[in-house]
Amino acid sequence: MSENREQSRWARGTIDGVELDFERCYRAVDSRDSRFDGWFFTAVTSTGIYCRPSCPAVTPKAENVRFYPSAAAAQRAGFRACRRCRPDAAPGSPEWDVRADVVGRAMRLIGDGVVDRDGVPGLASRLGYTERHLHRMLTAELGAGPLALARAQRAQTARILIETTELGLAEIAFAAGFGSVRQFNDTIREIFGSAPSELRKPSRKRHAEPGAINLRLAYRPPLHAESLLEFLALRAIPGVEEADGGTYRRALRLPHGAATVVLTPMPEYVAASLRLSDVRDLAPAVARCRRLLDLDADPVAVDAALSEDDALAAVVAKEPGVRVPRSVDGWEMAVRAIVGQQISVPAARKVLHHLVDHEVIPPESASTERQVHDQQLRAFPSAAEVAGMADGAFRMPGARRGTIRALATAVASGELGLDPGVDRDDAVAKLMAVPGIGAWTASYVAMRAIGDPDAFLPTDLGVRRGAKALGLPDQPKALDAHAAQWAPWRSYALIRLWRAA
Template sequence: MELDFEHCYRAVDSRDPRFDGCFYTAVRTTGIYCRPSCPAVTPKRENVTFYPSAAAAQRGGFRACRRCRPDAAPGSPEWDTRADTVGRAMRLIGDGVVDREGVAGLAGRLGYTERHLNRMLTAELGAGPLALARAQRAQTARILVETTGLGLAEIAFAAGFGSVRQFNDTMLEVYARSPSQMREKQTVGRGEAGVVNLRLAYRPPLHAESLLSFFAGRTLPGVDEVADGAYRRGLNLPHGGAVVSLRPGDRVVHATLRLDDVRDLAPAVARCRRLFDLDADPVAVDGVLGSDPALRGVVAEEPGVRVPRAVDGFEMAVRAVVGQQVSVAGARTTLGRMVRAAVGVGQATSVGEPTPIPQTDTTAPLAGFPAADVIAALPDAAFGMPAARRATIRALAEAVADGKLDLDPTADRTETVTRLTELPGIGPWTAGYVAMRAIGDPDVFLPTDLAARRGAEALGLPATAKTLSSYAERWRPWRSYALIRLWRAA
């Protein structure tokens, strides 16, 4: 990816945090790379090289700055929103696919040869999939070294390294310190097994109240909850379950992760960031929406409104189907009945099924949403809905369980929407809602949505589906964010 030197240098000279994660500044005289907002003295132009990824900077022989922690910067909004192969590859790498399945598994998921995928990623990011995964591995290891009392050998394998020697060599190369040297200055104790505390950076502003209120109105007992300014929920991860607590703060979201298996740290972090839309660029979004006189007031009053996303695409699709033509409260009741029935099935033979996760005495037990095969096997009485809608959920669950339908953010958006609408009982509204919240499409608009039309009317906008759809064209490519604004106005 070609970076404009003048634009990048101006961002560094002004220490603009909006560009953190979009590119990295490498200083040849020090051998260090930083995020654009690093508080250190601005380096001279002739000593600077800009890289599109931390992995590219490491590949160039630079180590991470200890002051600004460039590896902990928010992810690039470009890879968060792009629907092409490179964007999908970055989301898969972030979810740990290379560590679990290798480059061959990553290439197979994307439908390309390993060689061609390597060429595409190197052209865009200055590094191939192995280097990108290695950079993420080093960051995961640093978090575990600095925030847990795990033994260093345990951390090496939990972070995805093939050996302790590889772990030590990588940490020395990336951070210029060995794991034992990094541990010397830490005061962490052994602590509670599987518990990791960390801070998730984002680009301000973040309108936390809109996120928490949205989730609070849709919580399911045993799956998620909002209490005391934090959102907690269960997760199904590749190696086991987890419970996460996310509390928004100034420039960071404070996260506590209780993991069955610490190998799931990287995918858990990726899903938490996705859930709160933390890699978004709110200035760019609000710039487009705020240029519309109808939205200017609400954007100024509530800057940084994000799209509440999802950690489980199947869960979001089921929620969307159940929510068709019923109130939010009615949908919660129906979904709660399904979750209780699924837990009562007593099947706990594979990852992804709702096995209760032990918690402290002060918190309620939470688990991830039941897996697709569990929902498909439920008796009719567990659904509590019309036969046609019940058939839709069964068809959805069977398609996901059989691997015929991919609802992860790494899926091809166009193909997923097409396959969703081929299922009985799923129309454009349901497919669009899933594309927005589960797959992460930033440019979805639902003109037939009743709440959107009420919000539009409240803001003095056209309130019929056809005229509202036409008007919304001016909000591209951020119509998903405009939809959230309309819902809040309603």
């Protein structure tokens, strides 16, 4: 097995109660390998600071080094975040993006701000476990429980708001999810070694307009940005999203209100400009943008695995770092999938535009729920809104309209969840139980809404055409059998087949 393939499986041995191989971690730090940023964190006992593996500082002596699987674990052990490499802003671990177990689901939900909104009881309830058992599982694998993990995220959110907005520090404290200003001050001092006021640099130009926040979204290179933007642009719903050149814009529906985001891929990061109706939504907005562009993926490991198939090796070498375009809203993606059944992409866009444009917004809610700042974009209608729409909003056969209404009812009632924190197998089974949803639709939703990295669509016409172009079997059964060797990255292979078509 090549070192690239091994990268996602190398955590073995025990250090400070977590599974990390000291020698391999130390080699990554010594070589300043940015591929491991987010996989683990390096703490130095002589300085009391923790860093990314790629930190440009001098490599510390081995006897002074400790390795932790999360920033929260390093903070819990008493280490402060490095001001130079900003370990708190490292890409998320691809392990939590891929894993479908309880720990992976918990990490995705914490990233989306569930603990800040509903507390640990709400997180445990979503996952179907007791708080005590959930704490035990997370601590065993991450060195920190759900409160500590959420606290680390709050500190990062607060730092962004301090450095990029003119909000008062007390406002930032509550916007970031802290229970009090004192808790906010103590946490910032403990994690960053500075008072909140010291993090706010007077010389840095910030946006005075409320709700405007600019930040950088880190990723592991390579990133084939062109494929992401082309995919999103081709399927953009007028009025909800748009793409031109190297930029993608869209409206978001977040827990506390509406927002817009402008995403521009750069050589080392994705520039994000957020306009939020409520700054409490910063963490979930960032999490959803990262998810949309698949920024926490490990492209080196994925590409190495797919390159082992001679039929894919050339396209992988030509376009390294192709990601799976995901979604900011699982419900929206499910509707897109249903509308797209057996019709072309342009035709699906027209149907979806009519659905969005047809909805009537009550005047009292227009400013807070759907209307968006400067671009006049608005979020895709909610499940409850779609369930109440008149037949004229649906330019599609009656059976398909019934499928969307049935899905809307299930999502609005809470019977069916489609966010990345759900149990993937359970969600797919519930989707398949909705009349009119078959294997193609369920798999498409699993890939783009729920985040399954191993979904595959062997009956899809575009996939079959791409397979034929690359010299692969183009009949569904034969293609499905051949694709088994691409596990657990069949979703990434599928995107490449679509591009080949």
